[in-house]
C-alpha cells in the first residue's frame with residue numbers, strides 16, 4: 677500500500693515535469709497504479725488507518741506525486757451538498773471554463789509540500805472536463821465548487837505546476853472581481 681514515504685516532495689524534479697499521455701486502452705500496470713492511488717486516498721480519509729500509518733488526509737492525488745510521470749490522477753471528496761465525487765482520470769483535459777473564479781477560503785496545501793503557504797489560489801469556478809477512466813471509457817463532466825478546485829490542482833501536477841505558483845507574492849490575498857469563496 678502507498679504511504680507518505682512514497683510521495684515525492686518539492687525539490688524532486690518529477691514535480692516540475694510535464695507528465696506523458698497514457699496510451700489507451702490503459703495497460704494493467706497503469707490500472708494498478710490508479711487503484712493504489714485511490715486506495716491511498718481512502719486510507720488517508722479513514723481515521724483509524726490514517727492514524728496508524730501517519731497518512732495526511734487527501735482529496736486528490738496525481739501520479740507524478742508518486743514519481744510516475746503519467747497523465748492520470750484520482751479524486752475522492754464530498755461536495756458542499758454532501759455528494760460523493762469519486763473519480764479516476766486518465767489523460768484529463770479542461771474543454772471549457774467560466775470566466776468567474778473561485779478559491780478555497782483556507783488557501784491550498786499539497787501532500788508534496790511540507791510547509792504552509794498563505795494566500796488565495798484563484799481557479800476557474802466552473803469547468804467542463806474530459807478524460808478516460810480505468811476501463812478506457814470516455815468521461816465528460818461539468819464541475820463546480822470543491823470538485824472543480826481539486827480537478828484543477830491535480831491537473832496542475834500533470835503540467836509541473838504547484839499551487840503556490842498561482843499566489844501573488846506581493847498581495848497573496850488579493851481577489852479578482854466576483855471571485856466565489858469556497859469554505
Ligand SMILES: O=CN(O)C[C@@H](CC1CCCC1)C(=O)N1NCCC[C@H]1C(=O)Nc1ccccn1
Nearest residue numbers: 733734735736737738784785786787788826829
Ligand atoms: O495533489 C494532491 N494533493 O496534494 C492533496 C491535496 C489536494 C487538495 C489541495 C487543495 C485542493 C486539492 C489535499 O487533499 N490536501 N493538501 C494538504 C492538506 C490536506 C489536503 C486537503 O486539502 N484536504 C481537504 C481540502 C478541502 C476539503 C477537505 N479536505
Ligand code: NI
Nearest residue numbers: 785786787788
Ligand atoms: Ni498537490
